[in-house]
Amino acid sequence: MLYLYALSEPPTDAPDVLGLDETPLAVERMGDIDAVVGALDRARVEPSERAILDHARVVAAVAEANVAVLPARFGRGFTDGPALRSAVGERSAELTRALDLVRGCSELALRVLAPSDGASTVAASGRDYMRTRLDEQRRTERLADELHEPLAALARAATKSVAAGSELVLSAAYLVPRDTLADFEALVTELGAGHPDLTIACTGPWPPYSFATAEPGAA
């Protein structure tokens, strides 16, 4: 099969790395979109640690060498060139818009964990319990906004999810122009200093995986 690593704005500079099964990369031009693929001598790809890391390594190298790259999700392949061409052609307008969005940007990921309260609060009644849970949830949402909004303002686009009722206060991704990554990281450090009780893990820069899908939620 033709295994898909990424879509890219032509002309694509294919990096000199090997992909899954140590196979070389190839670039298939489809109008305004290039596909970075590899020919694999098998019909399926299992999500082994090795294969996942190989996929990630190729996508990272392609994103590094090119200005606008949409990473493909792991494990997707096509029977042949025409099948790939038709799948890309079907959504070319949307994919071109996504390439425009990510041009010149990397993704930074943020995970914010609050210390768990343990089993300290024993509710007197069901109603008290519900009220406590609701208060906690509102507090978590406010805290998440307090962190997310200033960061989203520095990003071209952002996605966030708040897990209610868990230690994970905020899980978010930010699409940040590569030349302002340092500003973004400085703001993360500043926000962290203002919330010493939270564990803030900022990772990246990543290829823009979270913004490669059709219409990512704007900030």
Add this chain to the structure above:
Amino acid sequence: MSEHLPAAQQDVTLLELVDRVLNKGVVLTGDITLSVADVDLVYVGLRVLLASVATLEQGEAGGA
């Protein structure tokens, strides 16, 4: 950003990487995809990893 990171930060980085590669990124229609069972198996591993990250970080007393 990947040099001299504490163990918990390395785990978070791995978690974010696997989450991106498996759950994000372009999916085109008509392609050969993984079976759901395969992805579920990876998730079991991920949940264990996330739990261990949370535990490690609590032990570090706000070390980010």
